[in-house]
Amino acid sequence: MYEKRLHPAAIFFQLLRTMKDMALGILPVIVVSFSRGMTWYIFLGIGVFFLLLLVYSSMKWLRFSYLVTEEELRIKQGVFIRQERRISKNRIQSIDLTQALIHRIFGLTKVQIETAGSDENVDASLSAVTFSEGESVQNELKRKGKETETESESDSEKEKVYPSKVVSYPRLALTGATSDNAILIIGLLWLLFSQANQIIPEEIYQEVTVWVLSLALQLLISLIIGSVFVVWGAGIVWTIIKYANFTITRYDTELYMTYGLIEKRQRTIPVNRVQAVIVKENLIRQIFGLCYIYVEVAGGVSGGRMEESTVYLIPILRKNQVPAFLDKYLPEYYREEPELKRPPFKSIPYYVWQGLLVSVVAIVAVSIFAPAWVLVPVAAIVLFTGWGVFCWQTSGISYDDTYLNLRFRKVSRETVTLKKKRLQAFEKKDNWLYRKQQLATIDVAVLNNTAGRHFIVPALEESDITEASSRFSSVSRIHVGDAD
Missing domain, CATH: 2.30.29 (PH-domain like)
Structure with missing residues (x-):
């Protein structure tokens, strides 16, 4: 050597x-x-x-x-x-x-x-x-x-067929069409246009403004719609380039993935490092019954890219195919669709109060400084209240002697599957108002990077969290505690 x-x-x-x-x-x-x-x-x-x-x-x-x-x-x-x-x-x-x-x-x-x-x-x-x-x-x-390895072992290894799945280009196009990238690009374009008068010389800016205002309304609308479709198409093309030829293969003790058209990547994930499996659905994909699956992996580099500790198993999949996919590629986390216990009706105020507080503050501020626009924060009250109820309806918990399932929503809906032996902390949080109504918040943690990854679902039935806590407290490594 x-x-x-x-x-x-x-x-x-x-x-x-x-x-x-x-x-x-x-x-x-x-x-x-x-x-x-x-x-x-x-x-x-x-x-x-x-x-x-x-x-x-x-x-x-x-x-x-x-x-x-x-x-x-x-x-x-x-x-x-x-x-x-x-x-x-x-x-x-x-x-x-x-x-x-x-x-x-x-x-x-x-x-x-x-x-x-x-x-x-x-x-x-x-x-x-x-x-x-x-x-x-x-x-x-x-x-x-x-x-x-002996020769016979090598021959049997070669003959062994490992499950493998390739995501087709039409499926990748569907991934891009239903992703959040287009929204981000549109937001960046809006920011650029809003600052155009600071970037473009004054004379050119005024000439372009006069030309745009002189256009017929129909043509102006057509330009806006066309721009949206161009941005949307760019998101689709970017997704295809990034995940081209996406292939996942399950070997004996590891998952192996390859993808990429310009930058080709090969990733290997030892199964024993997987800490949690998360099924994520944004609003568009939820409507069409689509999702993607990612896992939290122990040992991610602190300060590195998110991909170091969060790894996508497949960029798009039908929601009803998730159990079959996990059974084939990650049977250690296979579980039929769990029957979740939703938060009680009395917990709705805890899901809407933050949005209402922001709206009330906005109403007071706008009423003082721009009373003509006061209807905007008033309308936001309805919007935030509806979103809070939507998040309440999404949340839930399910558990048995091996698995803990949590569901919550920030923007996208996420359903998390955790194994008992992978949990690092299990905490029940409450305050005097929660205790009066027999509610509690669950906060569980697994390893990924130095900070770990926490999954939190607020205002659940206190009895459900207590029962789940008693099942997982038998593992000495897990910290189980209450917090005010």
Whole structure:
């Protein structure tokens, strides 16, 4: 065995990463220098700076090496101070391969190694290796210790058929058409247009405004509707590009997913790291009986992207197919549609009071400063009250000796399935008003990153939470307590 280096393209990736990190600090200096007529000094400085970064990136590449042994992954790195890290194979939880567009052009991949725990300093990555080398590293790291397989075992392994599901392009288009991305894009466009007079020169802005106002009403409406459809279509295209060829496969002890057209990703999730399964439905998908499934995974990197601890199992699925999907790909969390106990009728005020409070404050403020618009916050009272009742109708709890199911709504409806042995905390919260009406709020937590993930459902029957608490208090690891 001998130490290996990254592909030379890693120099380019390091150069881009360093320039991106330093851009915010350098751009103001460049702008000020241009305004003072120091053009040649700027170009000279940029050239010297680029050369120094290129030398630094090259030195970093030369000083980086890795070696996969039978027991561990060894990494040596450091330009001025040489550091050696050893990551035991037994601590490695997942090895993911990611191909950005530049990686795919050169036939390369990035190998991301995640370890048990939530400290990003104990994780590692190989920023640029050939795809075959990436697969080789992945396979070597998955092979624990000196385990070997007999020829018959290898043959039976090859013959074994694992369940796999591919999401078609029409289904991905449906995913984009029913997602929340279009709403976000429309909101960003509105923000851009609202600030247009600050960005566009005054003369051009006035000319465009006069031209728009001169259009016929029918044409103006057509332009607005056309813009909405363009934005909606852009959301669909983006979803297809992001999740193209989405495939999920269940192996013996792990879930394996590949997806992406421009950036191709391979994710591996050990089943024993799954802490909770969540079925999520936004308003549009709920109407059409659609949803998507994601899981909370222990050991996500604190401060990293949400995807590090929250992993989507499938981007779209019919709600009535969820039990069959879980039975096939994640039987550890398989459960028929639970019969949830909804909050009692007397808990409705606790679901609507916050919205009513905001509306009342808005009515007072508008009445003082803009009385002509007072009907707007008055109408909001009806809207917030209806939304609170809608959230009350959505919420619920179900439990047995193994599983705990919670359902709640912020904007989308989420149904959570938790296993008894995965819970880290179980808390019943109440106050004097809750106690008087025999109500309580449930707050349960599971591992994902350093903060954990909490699931909260307010104003349930106190007896239901007490009974659920008694069932789960037998696990010594779980903190079960009351809070005022």
